[in-house]
Amino acid sequence: METRIMTCIGCPMGCQLTVEVENNQMVSVTGNTCKKGVEYARDEVASPTRMVTSVVRVPGRKAPLCVKTAQAIPKDQIFACLQAVRKAHVNLPVSIGDVVVPNVCNTGIDVIATRNLD
Amino acid sequence: MRQVDVLIIGGGPAGLAAAIAAREAGVENLLILEREESLGGILKQCIHNGFGLQRFGEELTGPEYAQRYIDKAMELALPYQCDTMVLDVTPDRVVTAISPTEGLQQFQAKAIVLAMGCRERPRGALGIPGWRCSGIYSAGTAQRFVNLEGFLPGKEVVILGSGDIGLIMARRMTFEGCKVKACVELMPYSSGLKRNIVQCLDDYGIPLMLNHTVVDVAGRERLEGVTIAQVGENLKPIPGTEQYIPCDTLLLSVGLIPENELSTAAGVELSPATSGPVVDETLATNVPGIFAAGNVLHVHDLVDFVSEESARAGEQAARYALGQTADNGPAIPVENGFGVNGVVPQRVHAGKVDAPIRFMFRPRNVYKAVRICVDFDGQEVLRGKPHMIMAPGEMATLEVEPQLFADHPDVSKITVRLEVRQ
Known part of the structure; x- marks a missing residue:
């Protein structure tokens, strides 16, 4: 059994949670004030995910193209995702929502443009 | 000198929302002046997500949020001029601006919306x-x-x-x-x-x-x-x-500081608590025809509230420019009670309130088990719902219905305060 300390982000209280973990599953949680803390701890232990936003260089342009993952990706894939974004090649013009990196790191999630660039 | 009905200073989220609302309220002759080379303001560089949950019900990045308003402004064909720095605003609403393509320009505005945002300490x-x-x-x-x-x-x-x-x-x-x-x-x-x-x-x-x-x-x-x-x-x-x-x-x-050099030049009274203009429930400053909204008024946490507030300012500026507003008479003060800092609006025309007023402020400290209360002349008239926690980092808000003012026509002082459960 492993013990993890984390801060709940369900509301501004930011309860300090003490979570008992076994086989990547939550066994118990203490320190929470409400049930949001239980849900947060369970998800955070089993499959933590994050939205990733970054920029891609566009040759010949001063302004880079800003991008995001279309959905949150597994937390342990963040830096691999950033690496893939860095290597991406952009064909102009680009509109908001255009796919810049399809299926990034085999997550099944695309990296998409978040601005228009002619 | 060019005549403009509603002139909006700043083409960020506040200016865009104000301009859209002014046009929707019937003003054809309006103009947005923006000092950068494109519209969108600070949102252009905020590429992270988390914007728009209140306004659009989804989490957008800054540029995506800005683009929705820019698209709307283009759809309405709102006139705007980028690369244009406003140098001066007078109390009778003469606006002087300069740009590389137009040179020095002067505008006589019937109404102005101050939407210059804020800058960093x-x-x-x-x-x-x-x-x-x-x-x-x-x-x-x-x-x-x-x-x-x-x-x-x-x-x-x-x-x-x-x-x-x-x-x-x-x-x-x-x-x-x-x-x-x-x-x-x-x-x-x-x-x-x-x-x-x-x-x-x-x-x-x-x-x-x-x-x-x-x-x-x-x-x-x-x-x-x-x-x-x-x-x-x-x-x-x-x-x-x-x-x-x-x-x-x-x-x-x-920290962030509202950018009010132009407001001061125009004779707009500033609040020491917010570093922004003192406004009434219509976002009107003390100078007739000059309105303020967004981060120039007080530093917000959420752009969603900037948009909402600025749309109200744009609509009110439009009504003023179109001659649809009557003299509201004297306003009564809104005071900061226990735990409350920088409440906006600072003045209310208690007899003329026709829409809900959203009081916004920053708690002075971190408080647990706390609620927002409103007193009229020292008598409690409203108790907000309890909050587990309030902190200076998050703007607190309480909406007050017009009926409450209708029920108390003789109120002479409003106090917004926090009550901490013992």
Whole structure:
């Protein structure tokens, strides 16, 4: 059994949670004030995910193209995702929502443009 | 001199929302003046997500949020002029501006919406000793370099202040391959959102050092390191607690200041609590025909509320310009009660309230088990719902229905206060 300390982000209280973990599953949680803390701890232990936003260089342009993952990706894939974004090649013009990196790191999630660039 | 019915100073989220609302209220002859080369304001460089949850029910990045308003403005064919810096506004609403293509221009406006936003507190406002070496930036400047200009300001970073921009930049610099060594906060609490502390610092093992500050910077040409020290309850450094952190970049995230030089020139009264104009429930300042909204009025946490507030200002400016407003008569003051700082609006025409008023303010401290109450002449007339916690980092709001004012026509003073459960 492993013990993890984390801060709940369900509301501004930011309860300090003490979570008992076994086989990547939550066994118990203490320190929470409400049930949001239980849900947060369970998800955070089993499959933590994050939205990733970054920029891609566009040759010949001063302004880079800003991008995001279309959905949150597994937390342990963040830096691999950033690496893939860095290597991406952009064909102009680009509109908001255009796919810049399809299926990034085999997550099944695309990296998409978040601005228009002619 | 060109005649304009509603002139909007600033083409960020506040100016765009105000202009759209003014057009929808029937004003054809309006103009947005924007000093940068494109519309969108600070949202252009805020590439992270989390915008628009209130307004659109989904989490957008800053540029996406801005584009929705820009698209709407284009659809309505709203006139705007970029690369145009407003130099002066007079009390009778003559606006002087300059641009590379149009030269010096003057406009006579029937109504003006001030939507200039805010700027960051600079190093000079802190009095940090040490050399004036390169490598010291406000967090927003670094954000602009990285996200818009394609430059990285440095490799080894210390962040002073834990405002949201600083936290966001801690993650952003980490994503670009930098080592962020610490986020140093003078106060015993962060002014940033909990979510940002977890997802921008904790996720990447960046320590948040509360009750600490930077007491010295080393380096002649380029920053070489900073000395930090713990502070006592009086916020003064405690001798003997100093430690040196080598770094080439220091980012400052130490507060935002509404940008009101033009307002002052126009004779607009400012509030010492918000550093923004004093306004009534219609967002009108003390100068007839001049309205204010967004971060120039008071620094918001959420752009969604900037849009909402600015749309109201735009609509009211339109009504003024079209001659649809009557003289509201004298207004009564809204006072900051226990735990309340910088309440907006500061004045209310109690007899003329025809729409809900959203009182907004910052709690003075961190309070638990707390609710917002409203007193009319010292008598409690409204108790808000209880909150588990309130903190200076998050704007508190309470909406008051017009009926409450209709029920108390003789009220002479409104107090907004917090009540902490004992």
